[in-house]
Amino acid sequence: MIANKKVAFYTLGCKLNFSETSTIARNFTNEGFERVDFEEKADVYVINTCSVTDNADKRFKSIVKNAFKQNKNAFLIAVGCYAQLKPEELAAVDGVDLVLGATEKFNVTSYINDLTKNEIGEVHSCEISEADFYVGSYSIGDRTRAFLKVQDGCDYKCTYCTIPLARGISRSDTLENVLKNAQEIASKGIKEIVLTGVNIGDYGKGEFGNKKHEHTFYELVQELDKIDGIHRLRISSIEPNLLTDETIDFVSKSNSFVPHFHIPLQSGSDELLKKMKRRYLRKTYTNRVERIKETMPNACIGVDVIVGFPGETDELFLETYNYLNALDISYLHVFTYSERPNTEAAEMENVVPQNVRAKRSKMLRGLSVKKRRAFYESHLGKTATVLFENENKEGYIHGFTENYIKVKTPWNPELANTLHNISLTEIDSDGLVRFEFINEPIVI
Numbered sequence: 001m002i003a004n005k006k007v008a009f010y011t012l013g014c015k016l017n018f019s020e021t022s023t024i025a026r027n028f029t030n031e032g033f034e035r036v037d038f039e040e041k042a043d044v045y046v047i048n049t050c051s052v053t054d055n056a057d058k059r060f061k062s063i064v065k066n067a068f069k070q071n072k073n074a075f076l077i078a079v080g081c082y083a084q085l086k087p088e089e090l091a092a093v094d095g096v097d098l099v100l101g102a103t104e105k106f107n108v109t110s111y112i113n114d115l116t117k118n119e120i121g122e123v124h125s126c127e128i129s130e131a132d133f134y135v136g137s138y139s140i141g142d143r144t145r146a147f148l149k150v151q152d153g154c155d156y157k158c159t160y161c162t163i164p165l166a167r168g169i170s171r172s173d174t175l176e177n178v179l180k181n182a183q184e185i186a187s188k189g190i191k192e193i194v195l196t197g198v199n200i201g202d203y204g205k206g207e208f209g210n211k212k213h214e215h216t217f218y219e220l221v222q223e224l225d226k227i228d229g230i231h232r233l234r235i236s237s238i239e240p241n242l243l244t245d246e247t248i249d250f251v252s253k254s255n256s257f258v259p260h261f262h263i264p265l266q267s268g269s270d271e272l273l274k275k276m277k278r279r280y281l282r283k284t285y286t287n288r289v290e291r292i293k294e295t296m297p298n299a300c301i302g303v304d305v306i307v308g309f310p311g312e313t314d315e316l317f318l319e320t321y322n323y324l325n326a327l328d329i330s331y332l333h334v335f336t337y338s339e340r341p342n343t344e345a346a347e348m349e350n351v352v353p354q355n356v357r358a359k360r361s362k363m364l365r366g367l368s369v370k371k372r373r374a375f376y377e378s379h380l381g382k383t384a385t386v387l388f389e390n391e392n393k394e395g396y397i398h399g400f401t402e403n404y405i406k407v408k409t410p411w412n413p414e415l416a417n418t419l420h421n422i423s424l425t426e427i428d429s430d431g432l433v434r435f436e437f438i439n440e441p442i443v444i
Contacts, residue, residue, distance in 0.1 A: 013050025019147035049082035079105035079167035091121030151197030159344035186229035201242025259299035268323030308357030310348035332368035392417035
């Protein structure tokens with residue numbers, strides 16, 4: 001019935017979603033589907049949703065419309081975090097046929113019969129308390145980097161966050177399975193693996209969320225570093241209270257792990273960190289940044305920060321701004337606070353007006369541009385290794401150094417997915433870095 005059909009995917013949100021989309025896509029191809037781009041005509045469109053920001057929710061409807069421009073009779077499936085939190089809302093969107101929650105999305109092909117469109121979207125969504133088993137996944141073939149999922153869910157109770165409601169308790173893949181997946185990725189010629197999860201520093205909690213850690217995140221890092229054929233390992237977002245000295249010190253001497261950390265801060269005010277129920281105060285964050293820079297002076301450090309949280313006065317915002325301005329970091333990911341249903345923060349007083357949130361967001365985005373520029377400038381004249389992407393962007397090919405400096409050079413398809421030694425020379429008008437090749441390139 002479904003042989004020789006085409007399927008297309010659209011992913012909203014985080015690296016973890018990208019790794020899971022890739023795994024879901026492999027399920028389809030194993031069932032005989034041909035994967036095509038989302039902009040092409042397909043028989044089935046799968047949208048992997050996100051609920052971290054208000055914007056991600058709103059984008060869903062426009063993505064559905066785009067799918068139907070390609071094929072008005074297509075079978076449309078919604079999966080992911082928003083599908084778990086608000087399944088009925090998504091099912092009510094015109095044209096949506098199937099909505100699958102957190103545990104059902106990995107068995108999507110078993111919910112498809114003959115692709116006959118449903119008059120009303122069909123929902124299969126468990127209670128999130130039932131999302132207590134682990135499904136490993138990794139992305140491959142979508143980019144030159146692979147996203148390897150090592151952990152899912154979160155036991156933290158941050159007052160602004162719906163992730164525990166959407167993904168359930170913290171649970172981890174077995175060390176054995178993570179290493180097996182990493183070896184599979186390496187065998188396919190992919191040069192870089194990015195470790196992903198909801199709270200990866202919490203790695204080790206058993207498959208069913210039991211609290212006993214079979215292995216720690218530090219042990220995971222040590223074992224991954226031993227695998228042949230992986231040229232780069234990158235740690236994605238990790239909580240400051242879970243990033244240990246031993247992990248930082250190991251990365252500084254590692255064969256494969258690169259000097260790049262992304263550490264959520266959310267606020268530079270201890271008063272707001274307490275209201276957010278974060279598990280650290282500013283002193284811990286400062287200590288982590290200083291430890292990284294002591295052991296790896298060239299390290300890139302990215303920061304997540306939320307503006308406009310309830311109770312954020314002008315004084316408290318400036319406390320965050322001035323703290324970040326003085327801190328030796330490389331760039332910011334700025335999130336404008338948006339009220340999420342069923343969170344503590346949504347009921348809090350002293351709501352910050354939307355126009356004030358927007359102004360503060362703009363100020364921090366400007367600071368991020370300044371920080372990134374200063375970080376790039378500090379590396380001009382230095383040598384680095386670049387891994388090139390495989391896209392032609394307006395006649396240029398882009399790549400990233402080990403410490404996440406983005407470089408560009410005129411398009412040459414032979415460079416895609418290769419590593420080269422370079423010398424960073426100047427910053428272009430678009431903010432990216434130009435370079436010269438050093439003899440003896442590492443072409444692998």
